Amino acid sequence: MPIVLDSPVAVRRVAMDLLARREHGRVELTRKLRNRGAADELIEAALDRLAEEGLLSEARYLEAFVSYRARSGYGPLRIREELTQRGLARGDVEQALRDSGIDWREHLQATWQRKFAGELPRDIRERAQQGRFLSYRGYPADLIGRLLSGAQCDD
Missing domain, CATH: 1.10.10 (Arc Repressor Mutant, subunit A)
Structure with missing residues (x-):
C-alpha cells in the first residue's frame, strides 16, 4: 500500500527516509517527493525545516x-x-x-591506466579512440593531450 503524503509529518518522514539512504540535493528531493504525490507547499515547508536542522545540505x-x-x-x-x-x-x-582537493591529473592517469593498460597510442586512430574515451569521461582536452603525447602529468 503506497504512503499518502498529505500531511507535513508524512512528507518529512519520506524525505528523511530518502536522506538516510544517501545525500540529496534540494531539487532532486523535491522531484522525488512530488512524484510520490506530495503537495508543493508541504514539500517546501518540510525541506526548509530539514535544511534549518542541518539534515538537508547542498x-x-x-x-x-x-x-x-x-x-x-x-x-x-x-x-x-x-x-x-x-x-x-x-x-x-x-x-x-x-x-574537493582532487588531483584531476592523477585521476586522469589512473582512468587511462585502467582502460588502456598504460599503453600510449601507436597511431592516430588509437590516439583518437583514447582521446574520445577520456573526453567522454569529462577530462579537459589539454590534460588528455599531454597524457597521450607521453608528457609527464607532473609538470
Missing part, C-alpha cells in the same frame, strides 16, 4: 557527489555537467570542485 550533497563520481573515474567537466543538469547553481558546483 554542500554535503555536492561534496559526496563529486567524490563518488571522481572515484568512479569521471573528470571535472562531466561532473560539472551532471550537477548542473540536476539543478544545482553553477557557482556552488564550481566551489565544490575547487574544494
Whole structure:
C-alpha cells in the first residue's frame, strides 16, 4: 500500500527516509517527493525545516557527489555537467570542485591506466579512440593531450 503524503509529518518522514539512504540535493528531493504525490507547499515547508536542522545540505550533497563520481573515474567537466543538469547553481558546483582537493591529473592517469593498460597510442586512430574515451569521461582536452603525447602529468 503506497504512503499518502498529505500531511507535513508524512512528507518529512519520506524525505528523511530518502536522506538516510544517501545525500540529496534540494531539487532532486523535491522531484522525488512530488512524484510520490506530495503537495508543493508541504514539500517546501518540510525541506526548509530539514535544511534549518542541518539534515538537508547542498554542500554535503555536492561534496559526496563529486567524490563518488571522481572515484568512479569521471573528470571535472562531466561532473560539472551532471550537477548542473540536476539543478544545482553553477557557482556552488564550481566551489565544490575547487574544494574537493582532487588531483584531476592523477585521476586522469589512473582512468587511462585502467582502460588502456598504460599503453600510449601507436597511431592516430588509437590516439583518437583514447582521446574520445577520456573526453567522454569529462577530462579537459589539454590534460588528455599531454597524457597521450607521453608528457609527464607532473609538470
